[in-house]
Amino acid sequence: MLRNIFLVNLLVYAVCAAHWEIREVDSAEDQNEDMCADGIPKLNLCKTCKDIIEKVKKHVFCDSTSDEIKATLKKACEKAGMLLKHPCKILVKKYLHGLIDELKTDDGPNTICTKIHACK
Template sequence: SYWDVFQADDEMMKPSSAECSMCKSIMKRVKKTISSNATPDEIKTKLNNACEKIRLLKVQCKHFVQKYLHYLIDELMTDDGPKTICTKIHICKPESPIKEIIFVHDQANDNF
């Protein structure tokens, strides 16, 4: 119905787990294929190529890349991992801080 379309659109404005997964998988693919000194143009090409490979979500992927292109290029030029990148641009919800505290604690123990 008419309202379903509205609701679906509204859902797309909020971080969704589907978009988060898509973001992470694109970042993972692109990270693997770019060199550490990749140019913004190279990164843009790789992002678009990654979308071509996701066939099923190709259209959503291209929208996503266009919308966040500058952020994605900036982030892909850093050492941030896919999850960090997607969280920074608010596609993925941040992990609860409790998990991170435990994680940091575990790492501290490894040093002994």
């Protein structure tokens, strides 16, 4: 009888350990999904996008050419602080065409960054 109780406890422990291991792996995969391909957290990419769009929007108008918008985006990245410069350049490189199209609209930073999928 004691042997049966021991075996049942051992079985329960093994099942719980396997379940816990699976949950840890899923958790690690979820954390990796929050990273962009360039290693920048999506949250930072979203914040960077909003900050840059807010600054660029002041200098871009509906009739601005694509080259003017591209130059304004690059200039904004150069003027960004140390922490924003690298994420800004990655953002502009990755989403350039979408940013150019969206900056020609009257949409705000939240809408633009959501439309280009830099934010959720």
